Amino acid sequence: MSLFGPGHGACPGCGFPIAVREALDALDGKVIAVNATGCLEIVSSMYGRNTWGVPYIHSIFENSAAVAAGIEVALKALKRENEAHVVVFAGDGATFDIGIGTLSGMMDRNHNVIYICYDNEAYQNTGNQQSMATPMGAATTTTPVGKNMPGKMGRKKDMVEIAVAHGIPYAASASIAYPKDFNRKVKRASEIKGSKYIQVHCPCVTGWGIDGKLTVEVAKLAVETGLYPLVEYENGKLVRVRKLKKRKSVEEYLKIQRRFRHLFKHPMGKDVLEELQRIADENARKYGLDA
Amino acid sequence: MVKVKLYIGASSPAMTSEMKTGDWGTEWAFVDEEKCIGCGQCVTFCPEPCIELVEKEGRKVAVIDHDYCKGCWMCYTVCPVDAIRMETKEIYKLEVC
Numbered sequence: 001m002s003l004f005g006p007g008h009g010a011c012p013g014c015g016f017p018i019a020v021r022e023a024l025d026a027l028d029g030k031v032i033a034v035n036a037t038g039c040l041e042i043v044s045s046m047y048g049r050n051t052w053g054v055p056y057i058h059s060i061f062e063n064s065a066a067v068a069a070g071i072e073v074a075l076k077a078l079k080r081e082n083e084a085h086v087v088v089f090a091g092d093g094a095t096f097d098i099g100i101g102t103l104s105g106m107m108d109r110n111h112n113v114i115y116i117c118y119d120n121e122a123y124q125n126t127g128n129q130q131s132m133a134t135p136m137g138a139a140t141t142t143t144p145v146g147k148n149m150p151g152k153m154g155r156k157k158d159m160v161e162i163a164v165a166h167g168i169p170y171a172a173s174a175s176i177a178y179p180k181d182f183n184r185k186v187k188r189a190s191e192i193k194g195s196k197y198i199q200v201h202c203p204c205v206t207g208w209g210i211d212g213k214l215t216v217e218v219a220k221l222a223v224e225t226g227l228y229p230l231v232e233y234e235n236g237k238l239v240r241v242r243k244l245k246k247r248k249s250v251e252e253y254l255k256i257q258r259r260f261r262h263l264f265k266h267p268m269g270k271d272v273l274e275e276l277q278r279i280a281d282e283n284a285r286k287y288g289l290d291a
Numbered sequence: 292m293v294k295v296k297l298y299i300g301a302s303s304p305a306m307t308s309e310m311k312t313g314d315w316g317t318e319w320a321f322v323d324e325e326k327c328i329g330c331g332q333c334v335t336f337c338p339e340p341c342i343e344l345v346e347k348e349g350r351k352v353a354v355i356d357h358d359y360c361k362g363c364w365m366c367y368t369v370c371p372v373d374a375i376r377m378e379t380k381e382i383y384k385l386e387v388c
């Protein structure tokens with residue numbers, strides 16, 4: 001029996017259910033799940049319609065890390081910490097933006113929690129507003145394309161590096177296009193005591209303007225272009241990266257998504273495309289992506 | 292001392308299984324059991340999940356539960372041997388006259 005679903009309300013082709021299931025499987029269902037407000041919570045915790053086969057608590061939007069920290073110390077006080085892993089599932093808005101304070105506190109105190117950010121690169125549940133995880137150039141309802149603006153102006157915040165900077169024992173990025181890799185990372189995280197941060201790239205069909213046919217391909221291209229490098233840190237040291245045999249140009253990734261299509265005709269689009277390629281090149285140098 | 296039961300909030304099977312989301316889409320996925328090699332790629336990627344590997348005549352094949360298939364095409368795109376086809380549901384087959 002599946003530990004998550006079926007029958008949940010995620011859009012056809014949504015990426016995050018794959019990640020949630022893979023994480024629960026990796027931990028053999030020995031999980032207490034804490035879930036911040038967002039699409040995942042909305043589609044899985046309707047009254048009388050629970051999707052979860054593990055103990056589950058919906059926190060509010062900004063405090064999932066604090067709630068998880070509380071559960072962890074409560075388990076310790078009851079001497080029952082060996083019964084389950086405390087795992088947070090939170091969106092990028094909940095993680096990069098509104099919940100970064102409580103997450104920082106959790107990592108600062110090094111609570112024994114696996115924090116999984118499912119990164120769909122915007123506030124998707126409220127209809128695609130930008131977050132600090134939204135990539136440069138993406139059109140969202142709060143960064144609409146107009147004469148003076150070719151989508152989001154700033155670049156995506158590097159949350160994995162921010163987690164590493166807290167001195168936590170484990171931080172990694174992953175993608176639903178590589179479920180085995182993600183599964184292994186969750187397992188590895190569960191072997192380590194202290195705070196663990198895993199960020200998993202999960203396409204959103206409506207916000208990104210793709211359909212289910214493209215979900216896996218788009219997620220794969222994000223990795224293969226160097227825009228979403230898959231990296232793994234243990235105790236502040238980069239221990240593993242996914243090498244790329246032949247890195248693809250960022251345009252291959254961008255051109256199949258509605259949120260980026262204006263970049264190919266907007267007068268400022270060329271500059272943004274160049275900047276995005278530069279970011280991918282920078283990632284390749286920084287992590288040694290090119291095999 | 293009262294012990295708190297840790298399984299509060301969990302349900303097995305999922306209570307959402309009462310929501311037959313298989314009526315959402317206009318298409319359903321079908322497996323060609325002759326072609327299927329039982330690799331399980333579709334099982335891994337189906338977001339519902341509504342595909343299982345089932346033992347049939349001594350080998351494993353993918354079986355899709357149309358009560359929950361949203362017709363998203365994900366299984367179709369990841370199958371390495373093209374064993375999955377998508378078919379428009381009868382009620383959506385319109386005749387143009």
Ligand SMILES: Cc1ncc(C[n+]2csc(CCOP(=O)(O)OP(=O)(O)O)c2C)c(N)n1
Nearest residue numbers: 037038039061091092093094122123124125
């Ligand atoms: C304090 C607060 N502000 C705003 C909201 C409205 N809200 C609900 S979900 C959501 C977006 C969540 O975005 P993210 O964390 O990225 O998750 P996603 O929906 O993209 O999966 C917002 C703004 C809220 N619930 N609480």
Ligand code: SF4
Nearest residue numbers: 010011014039204205
């Ligand atoms: S809006 Fe996006 S993230 Fe939310 S359920 Fe639909 S596809 Fe998934």
Ligand code: SF4
Nearest residue numbers: 337360361363364366
């Ligand atoms: S079409 Fe989508 S929901 Fe239906 S079986 Fe395939 S992956 Fe699952």
Ligand SMILES: [Mg+2]
Nearest residue numbers: 091092122124
């Ligand atoms: Mg989001």
